[in-house]
Amino acid sequence: MDLQQDQWWxxxxxxxNAVLLDVRSEEEVEEIAIPQAxxxxxxxxxxFLNELEQLDKxxxxxxxxxxxxxxxxTCMLMKQLGFENTFNLIGGMNEWEGPTK
Structure with missing residues (x-):
């Protein structure tokens, strides 16, 4: 499910029961990331698929x-792998105004 930033956060x-999942490259994560992700x-x-499979569905x-x-x-892939609840952040880090580390 795609959610706007305010609703997503x-x-x-x-x-x-939430897990923050950042699917960017290591270089991108080093620049800026949301805490706890x-x-x-x-x-x-x-x-990538192998690591997704190891997550708690x-x-x-x-x-x-x-x-x-x-x-x-990623959300579409996770649905195919049997994950019930995935929420996509519309606009991603480009539009993120919340906390960062």
Whole structure:
């Protein structure tokens, strides 16, 4: 599900079963990231899929990237892998106004 920044962040903060997932490259993460996020690089191909498969499918994933494109694709992939609740941040880090590290 695609969510605007305000709704995405508000839902994440209220969700006791939430996981923040950053699917950008390590270089992008080093520049700026949202605190508490786990990073799995979208561009790692099969390794990316393997790492997704190891995640707990019962959690709710709040996924972001630079613009919302990779995270949107990730949410679709996760649905195919059996994840029930994935939430894509529309606009990604390009439009992010929340906390960063």
């Amino acid at each position: 508000e839902n994440y903060q209220k969700d006791e 786990i990073n799995i690089d979208f561009y790692k191909g099969q390794e 019962n959690k709710n994933y709040y996924v972001y990237c630079r613009s919302g494109n990779r995270s949107g694709q």
